[in-house]
Amino acid sequence: MRSSGAARETIIKNGRKRNYLTRYNNFWGWLFITPVVLGLSLWVAFPLGLSLVASFTKWDLITRPVFVGFKNYIDMFVFDPLFWQAVVVTLYYTLVGVSLQIVLAFGAAMLLNTKVRGMNFFRTLFYLPSLVPVIVSSTLWMWLYNPQFGLLNLLLIHLGLEPQKWVYGTATVIPSLILMSIWGVGNIIVIFLAGLQDIPKQLLEAVEIDGGNAFHSFRHVIVPLMTPTILYNVVIGIINGFQTFTQPYIMTNGGPANASLFYVLHLYRQAFMFSKMGYANAMAWFVFIATGVISIIIFKTSKLWVFYQGEDKK
Amino acid sequence: MSKVRTRIRLPRPTIYVLLVLFSLFCLFPFLWLLRSSFMTSREIFTLPPHLLPAAPQWHNYVDIFKVLPFARYFLNTLEIVALNVVGALISNTFIAFAFARIKFRGRSVMYALCIATLMLPQTVTMIPLFVEWKIFHGINTYAPLTVPAFFGNAFYIFLLNQFFKTIPTEYDEAAFVDGANFFQIVTRIVVPLSQPALAVVALFTALASWNDFMGPFLYLNDQNKYTLSLGLKYLISGYSVIGQWQVLMAASVLIVLPVALLFFSMQRYFIEGLTMSGLKG
Numbered sequence: 060m061r062s063s064g065a066a067r068e069t070i071i072k073n074g075r076k077r078n079y080l081t082r083y084n085n086f087w088g089w090l091f092i093t094p095v096v097l098g099l100s101l102w103v104a105f106p107l108g109l110s111l112v113a114s115f116t117k118w119d120l121i122t123r124p125v126f127v128g129f130k131n132y133i134d135m136f137v138f139d140p141l142f143w144q145a146v147v148v149t150l151y152y153t154l155v156g157v158s159l160q161i162v163l164a165f166g167a168a169m170l171l172n173t174k175v176r177g178m179n180f181f182r183t184l185f186y187l188p189s190l191v192p193v194i195v196s197s198t199l200w201m202w203l204y205n206p207q208f209g210l211l212n213l214l215l216i217h218l219g220l221e222p223q224k225w226v227y228g229t230a231t232v233i234p235s236l237i238l239m240s241i242w243g244v245g246n247i248i249v250i251f252l253a254g255l256q257d258i259p260k261q262l263l264e265a266v267e268i269d270g271g272n273a274f275h276s277f278r279h280v281i282v283p284l285m286t287p288t289i290l291y292n293v294v295i296g297i298i299n300g301f302q303t304f305t306q307p308y309i310m311t312n313g314g315p316a317n318a319s320l321f322y323v324l325h326l327y328r329q330a331f332m333f334s335k336m337g338y339a340n341a342m343a344w345f346v347f348i349a350t351g352v353i354s355i356i357i358f359k360t361s362k363l364w365v366f367y368q369g370e371d372k373k
Numbered sequence: 374m375s376k377v378r379t380r381i382r383l384p385r386p387t388i389y390v391l392l393v394l395f396s397l398f399c400l401f402p403f404l405w406l407l408r409s410s411f412m413t414s415r416e417i418f419t420l421p422p423h424l425l426p427a428a429p430q431w432h433n434y435v436d437i438f439k440v441l442p443f444a445r446y447f448l449n450t451l452e453i454v455a456l457n458v459v460g461a462l463i464s465n466t467f468i469a470f471a472f473a474r475i476k477f478r479g480r481s482v483m484y485a486l487c488i489a490t491l492m493l494p495q496t497v498t499m500i501p502l503f504v505e506w507k508i509f510h511g512i513n514t515y516a517p518l519t520v521p522a523f524f525g526n527a528f529y530i531f532l533l534n535q536f537f538k539t540i541p542t543e544y545d546e547a548a549f550v551d552g553a554n555f556f557q558i559v560t561r562i563v564v565p566l567s568q569p570a571l572a573v574v575a576l577f578t579a580l581a582s583w584n585d586f587m588g589p590f591l592y593l594n595d596q597n598k599y600t601l602s603l604g605l606k607y608l609i610s611g612y613s614v615i616g617q618w619q620v621l622m623a624a625s626v627l628i629v630l631p632v633a634l635l636f637f638s639m640q641r642y643f644i645e646g647l648t649m650s651g652l653k654g
Contacts, residue, residue, distance in 0.1 A: 084477045091467040091470060091475065094468060094524045095468045095487055095525035097524055098521065099490065101505075102524065103493065105505065106498040106501035107497070107498065109505065173388055175388060183640065187399060187633070188402070190629075190632050190636055191632070194605050194606055194628075195602075195629055198605065198622075202406075208417065210401065213421075213422055242399065242402065249644055249648065250648065294492065301494045305587065309609060323496050326499070327499075336500065343498070343501065346494060346497050350492065350493070
């Protein structure tokens with residue numbers, strides 16, 4: 060950060076106290092970030108604190124909260140089988156979904172990067188679905204998945220295959236939601252494509268000169284250079300997966316037989332249908348801790364596989 | 374003789390086949406949406422299904438305005454979008470400038486804190502924020518959906534911070550010598566030079582608040598205050614049961630259309646914004 064450059068040096072040399080500049084910078088710096096300081100306190104720190112306190116109470120938002128110790132946490136881990144169902148559903152959707160999204164988006168970006176004609180056209184087409192509001196994509200896919208009149212079963216029948224129950228079957232509901240999430244993978248494709256286009260030509264030429272083939276350049280140049288971008292998309296994908304609510308709420312309402320009872324859906328019901336604010340807040344704190352732990356694991360292990368190019372990234 | 378063949382070596386036709394297959398996958402849901410939105414309620418449920426409507430039923434698009442105050446929801450959504458865009462532009466510009474250009478005490482700690490919130494799923498704060506807004510008497514107002522935009526957003530701060538770092542510091546130093554303060558440096562030098570980045574922030578904010586479902590769903594309960602997403606949700610709960618899918622599809626088209634128009638008119642900024650967000654991490 061070279062912001063205190065020549066001009067400011069001159070001021071200092073002109074006899075002003077060094078202190079003056081420090082104070083001047085501190086004043087303006089903190090003045091400009093005041094909104095975010097307030098924002099972090101009001102929309103992050105305070106809610107987190109409130110949530111922690113509330114998680115130790117029985118509270119229906121109308122009468123006064125009653126302190127109950129760890130009861131909510133014990134209920135959650137021991138007595139609420141649906142809690143674990145929600146955890147499993149969310150993890151299943153997130154882990155399988157994110158893996159497939161990353162692999163397919165990477166593949167699509169590699170295809171687009173082959174200097175094909177109409178690259179811009181394809182890129183636009185692939186990107187379009189990710190612009191669709193989640194409420195609209197949920198409505199649309201519910202209709203596509205309609206067992207009798209939907210496009211997908213129509214296609215399957217035309218191809219001579221067995222029609223599926225899609226979001227209406229316990230075994231197929233999560234794969235169906237994953238398929239729908241792959242439809243919206245366009246933004247990841249665009250990010251990957253930009254990354255691929257930034258790969259220095261010399262490195263790929265070096266592989267050729269050393270007698271390497273396409274696989275070598277993929278394995279030893281392309282993938283290593285793309286690892287920071289992959290890491291970014293994995294992290295964002297996991298966080299988005301944990302937040303999944305609208306699709307199951309609109310399309311399946313958690314069914315059939317709780318097979319799509321996502322974590323947020325369960326939490327939402329506890330809070331707003333059963334007025335169990337204490338319990339819902341305990342659930343919120345559990346995601347907070349879990350996200351923290353998962354992030355730490357990802358970033359610690361990322362040192363083993365993420366490769367940063369020479370220049371200092373910070 | 375060895376031309377540099379840098380990329381994967383699939384035969385060209387294979388590449389095109391794969392690209393076309395994925396294109397069809399992307400495109401077909403849209404076509405099905407359009408096709409269904411122009412059918413009669415009887416035609417939509419014929420077996421075997423028709424590929425195209427026999428006669429396009431334009432009145433489906435008129436019917437939406439009869440069953441729901443759709444125009445009102447449109448204006449409500451626009452109001453929320455506009456406030457979010459204004460809030461995001463003002464707050465994030467100054468915040469990101471301070472992080473990128475002013476060397477103040479505590480800067481790196483505050484920046485790290487700020488960026489850390491990118492990793493905080495909204496799930497965590499959803500319930501306590503609702504309680505907080507209840508305390509502030511913000512339920513059933515637009516405050517919870519608009520006020521936070523004025524307090525900065527980690528993603529845009531990050532994005533603008535990256536961009537501001539590319540503007541040569543000589544500019545602000547020259548202005549500094551001429552007696553300008555940081556406020557003037559931002560408004561007179563940085564803002565005019567950062568139009569593309571600010572356009573990205575405005576676009577992404579507009580898109581996010583236009584598409585937002587969870588926020589309005591949690592906070593609004595007076596039907597007159599509904600947004601488009603919430604209006605569509607209201608339609609779904611009634612109409613998918615009765616089987617008026619063509620109305621749902623027409624409403625969906627109307628909600629997506631402005632987004633599509635925005636995208637096609639400002640495509641460059643969308644791609645630029647995504648590229649900036651994913652790469653310079």
